[in-house]
Amino acid sequence: MRIRTARLVKCSRLAHPLIGCLILILIGQTAGAFTDPNPLQPPDTSSPRSTLNGFIDNMNRAYRKSLDTGYKNETVHAFLDRSIECLDLSEIAPNLVQDFGNESALLLKEIFDRIQLPPVNEIPDKKVVASQGLTSWTVPQTAIKIVKIEKGPRKDEFLFSTGTVDRIREFYEKVRHLPYKPGASVQAYEDYIYGPGPMIPQRLIRILPGWAKIGIYDQALWQWFGFFTTLILGGLVSSLVFRWTQPRKTGEDQSAESATISGWSWRKLIFPGILTLLPFLTHHVLDEQINITGTVLKFTKIFLRTIFVVASGWIIIIIGNGIAETIISSKRIFIKTIDANLVRLITRLVTIILFFVLLWNTTDYLGLSLTAVFASAGIVGLGIALAARETLANFFGGISIFLDRPFKSGDYIVLDSGERGEVVGVGLRSTRILTRDDIQISIPNSLITNTKIINESAPQPRFRVRIKVGVAYGTNVEQAESILLSIAQNNNLVAPVPEPRVRFRNFGESSLDLELLCWAHRPEYRGRLTHNLNHQIYKAFDAADIQIPFPQRDIHLQQDINNSE
Numbered sequence: 001m002r003i004r005t006a007r008l009v010k011c012s013r014l015a016h017p018l019i020g021c022l023i024l025i026l027i028g029q030t031a032g033a034f035t036d037p038n039p040l041q042p043p044d045t046s047s048p049r050s051t052l053n054g055f056i057d058n059m060n061r062a063y064r065k066s067l068d069t070g071y072k073n074e075t076v077h078a079f080l081d082r083s084i085e086c087l088d089l090s091e092i093a094p095n096l097v098q099d100f101g102n103e104s105a106l107l108l109k110e111i112f113d114r115i116q117l118p119p120v121n122e123i124p125d126k127k128v129v130a131s132q133g134l135t136s137w138t139v140p141q142t143a144i145k146i147v148k149i150e151k152g153p154r155k156d157e158f159l160f161s162t163g164t165v166d167r168i169r170e171f172y173e174k175v176r177h178l179p180y181k182p183g184a185s186v187q188a189y190e191d192y193i194y195g196p197g198p199m200i201p202q203r204l205i206r207i208l209p210g211w212a213k214i215g216i217y218d219q220a221l222w223q224w225f226g227f228f229t230t231l232i233l234g235g236l237v238s239s240l241v242f243r244w245t246q247p248r249k250t251g252e253d254q255s256a257e258s259a260t261i262s263g264w265s266w267r268k269l270i271f272p273g274i275l276t277l278l279p280f281l282t283h284h285v286l287d288e289q290i291n292i293t294g295t296v297l298k299f300t301k302i303f304l305r306t307i308f309v310v311a312s313g314w315i316i317i318i319i320g321n322g323i324a325e326t327i328i329s330s331k332r333i334f335i336k337t338i339d340a341n342l343v344r345l346i347t348r349l350v351t352i353i354l355f356f357v358l359l360w361n362t363t364d365y366l367g368l369s370l371t372a373v374f375a376s377a378g379i380v381g382l383g384i385a386l387a388a389r390e391t392l393a394n395f396f397g398g399i400s401i402f403l404d405r406p407f408k409s410g411d412y413i414v415l416d417s418g419e420r421g422e423v424v425g426v427g428l429r430s431t432r433i434l435t436r437d438d439i440q441i442s443i444p445n446s447l448i449t450n451t452k453i454i455n456e457s458a459p460q461p462r463f464r465v466r467i468k469v470g471v472a473y474g475t476n477v478e479q480a481e482s483i484l485l486s487i488a489q490n491n492n493l494v495a496p497v498p499e500p501r502v503r504f505r506n507f508g509e510s511s512l513d514l515e516l517l518c519w520a521h522r523p524e525y526r527g528r529l530t531h532n533l534n535h536q537i538y539k540a541f542d543a544a545d546i547q548i549p550f551p552q553r554d555i556h557l558q559q560d561i562n563n564s565e
Contacts, residue, residue: 048137049123063185113184197289218294226290275311279304320351397445411457412523463523470511472547
């Protein structure tokens with residue numbers, strides 16, 4: 001790469017050095033004073049002549065201004081933008097339009113600076129377009145076309161065609177060996193792709209050895225060095241932030257910290273938050289300062305955008321979970337009327353929708369179209385839907401559980417197959433219950449919505465406990481009933497409402513059958529309450545000398561007189 005100043009000196013080697021200096025001064029003054037009088041006025045693209053002339057004029061202005069300031073300058077960009085408006089970039093991804101447009105405009109300028117263009121009066125103007133109904137014009141002896149746009153926001157404008165834009169690098173490679181025409185912008189494209197941004201001093205690049213300015217895949221070696229250095233630094237920052245945000249379990253703080261970190265914490269936002277900022281910073285350094293261009297910049301942008309999307313989705317999920325947990329754990333909310341799983345389901349659905357919107361906008365930004373993907377799915381989509389019918393059935397089964405609410409998290413249910421346990425979670429695919437043996441059972445929602453479920457916690461969380469006990473015939477029944485009621489009323493596991501009661505059920509074969517009826521506060525207390533009551537009843541009856549008979553038979557033997565003789 002030739003340095004800009006050195007090239008100007010070479011171009012101005014005249015008979016006397018003073019004349020060369022005067023030319024340099026005049027060029028500098030012209031470039032410095034060259035401003036756009038109407039910065040908001042779009043270029044004239046009403047005919048092939050106005051489009052071609054406007055493009056060349058704005059590119060010459062941009063080049064002259066860049067001799068002083070480099071291409072990373074607002075004035076230069078203003079002229080470049082007006083030149084780019086002469087190109088049809090409708091098929092280029094929005095995030096690549098600016099950089100792709102700059103490079104395409106400079107490559108086209110390099111081509112025009114090497115080939116012979118027809119005289120201005122031979123290029124169709126507005127009158128020719130109106131009289132002949134002209135819709136396209138091709139630069140003579142080339143495949144470069146200027147066409148009339150038939151639809152869209154730029155309808156009826158004449159722009160360099162999308163085919164020309166797509167093949168512009170191919171055209172450049174075919175003519176780059178040709179010499180420049182007199183007065184051409186020498187090596188304007190190389191100045192753009194090999195020059196640094198405003199934060200990197202131009203003199204620093206000029207003093208680099210020649211090998212550092214060798215171009216490989218449209219990047220100088222010093223740019224490759226800056227490219228990999230920037231990516232490595234970004235990776236190191238991400239790694240350090242990730243390690244810093246991880247929990248540290250040391251000494252006495254281990255249990256407390258584990259309890260804090262294992263739950264939801266806003267600290268979880270730090271790492272994905274940094275990941276959303278790093279792509280923008282990295283892109284700024286690579287594009288605006290190191291000036292990475294071409295295909296390398298294109299794929300780098302896609303890579304950085306992917307990181308941004310993943311990190312943004314991560315943040316959406318974390319915030320959604322945080323909002324759900326905040327609502328669930330808030331003491332200001334009458335939580336008994338709110339199913340925690342319903343809150344989680346709603347936040348997850350909102351999270352999925354937000355993530356889908358983010359993905360939709362990103363694919364559109366990258367020039368992809370999810371609409372086209374969905375539209376072209378066709379039979380494949382139908383096949384996938386059929387293959388996933390069980391998953392869809394489970395999903396809608398989960399929705400029906402939340403809408404019908406036969407049970408909720410924390411309820412004790414008994415399945416039709418006999419399993420009994422506490423509902424610990426209702427998800428989009430399955431419902432999980434924890435049995436009293438601490439075994440978790442997962443039941444597909446499509447199955448659980450089509451079977452009989454006994455909810456022991458509804459409509460009230462109390463659970464009725466029945467204790468059957470028999471006393472011997474001859475026992476004072478009132479005394480036995482009083483003892484049973486007293487035991488139930490003094491047990492902390494027994495709910496005071498409804499009040500405990502005793503029923504005299506039967507005259508049994510061996511006993512008078514009594515039954516103590518009381519209610520446990522919750523269904524899970526049933527086993528413990530039964531155990532406690534049985535212990536206390538046995539001790540109380542023994543102390544009151546009340547017998548609890550076991551089944552017995554009286555056998556009477558009668559002697560047979562006839563046989564005895």
